[in-house]
Amino acid sequence: MSENPIRDAIAEAIAENPVILFMKGTPEAPRCGFSARTAGALQALGTPFAAVDILPDPRIRQELTAISEWPTVPQLFVNGELIGGCDIVTEMYETGELAETLGVEPPADAPAAAPQDDPSGPAPLGIENRLGGS
Amino acid sequence: MPTTDDLKTRIEAALPGATVAVEDWTGGGDHFRATVVAPQFAGLTRIAQHRLVYDVFGDEIGGPIHALSLTTRPPE
Numbered sequence: 001m002s003e004n005p006i007r008d009a010i011a012e013a014i015a016e017n018p019v020i021l022f023m024k025g026t027p028e029a030p031r032c033g034f035s036a037r038t039a040g041a042l043q044a045l046g047t048p049f050a051a052v053d054i055l056p057d058p059r060i061r062q063e064l065t066a067i068s069e070w071p072t073v074p075q076l077f078v079n080g081e082l083i084g085g086c087d088i089v090t091e092m093y094e095t096g097e098l099a100e101t102l103g104v105e106p107p108a109d110a111p112a113a114a115p116q117d118d119p120s121g122p123a124p125l126g127i128e129n130r131l132g133g134s
Numbered sequence: 135m136p137t138t139d140d141l142k143t144r145i146e147a148a149l150p151g152a153t154v155a156v157e158d159w160t161g162g163g164d165h166f167r168a169t170v171v172a173p174q175f176a177g178l179t180r181i182a183q184h185r186l187v188y189d190v191f192g193d194e195i196g197g198p199i200h201a202l203s204l205t206t207r208p209p210e
Contacts, residue, residue: 071179071195087204088180096167 007063010052014067014077016094017050019102022064023074027051034086041093047102078102136198142168142192148190149174150162153209164200176208181206 014020014031018043025031027039031053042049052061061073068075068082076083078101083089092098099106138156138187145154145168152172159165168187175183183206195202 069185072201082181084181084184088184091180091205 004063006057006059007067010060010063010067013050013052014080016096017077018076018079019047019049020052021049021074021075022052022054022060024055025054026053031055032073035074036043038076038086038089041089041098042076042102044093044107045099045104047104136166136194137163138166141166141199143201144190145170145187146192149186150172159201159203164198166199166201167203167204167205169205169208171209173209175206 008097019029021039021042023030023032023035025035027043030036030039039051054064062108064073064075068077070082070085072085073086074089075086076089083098083101084092086106091099096106125126138158141156142154145156146152149170149172152170152174154170156166156168157165170183170187172183172186174186175196178186184204185207187204188202191202206207
């Protein structure tokens with residue numbers, strides 16, 4: 001048994017989910033404007049993604065930052081690699097690089113004003129649930 | 135409390151040759167937005183470019199500097 005189950009669970013989540021966003025709140029109910037904008041960019045592209053709310057336990061953010069060596073949240077990982085936070089994801093969305101990175105078609109029009117929820121996407125991953133019994 | 139000039143000076147010192155513009159996003163002295171054009175960014179991913187700037191401030195990000203929003207690119 002690892003001495004750091006939270007760090008292990010985060011590393012595992014990053015490895016197992018091709019697209020995973022660590023954020024404050026959830027895509028449906030973001031608790032921070034930067035997290036909202038980042039989740040909105042992914043939703044606008046219609047790509048399924050896992051989302052982890054870092055707020056329930058301060059150790060999630062602590063361990064995430066230790067793994068990624070990136071100081072702020074949100075953090076988007078694609079295929080195990082840190083892509084960036086709100087600034088980078090927003091810029092990449094606008095230039096079309098985000099769609100390219102995700103392997104999806106860029107939206108035909110300019111950025112949607114209000115991204116729609118994607119009910120077909122996977123349920124947001126609750127990382128705290130993975131720690132049950134630890 | 136850091137000022138926009140402090141941030142600009144420190145980024146320029148860390149990245150010689152960089153062109154830096156810093157604005158106080160909210161007027162509160164803790165949310166900043168910076169545009170950095172630096173020759174050191176050539177060939178780097180955006181993450182690596184931002185890291186070079188964040189590294190200038192270390193633990194101050196999230197502390198006295200509550201937020202530093204970045205736009206980075208190498209010179210044309």
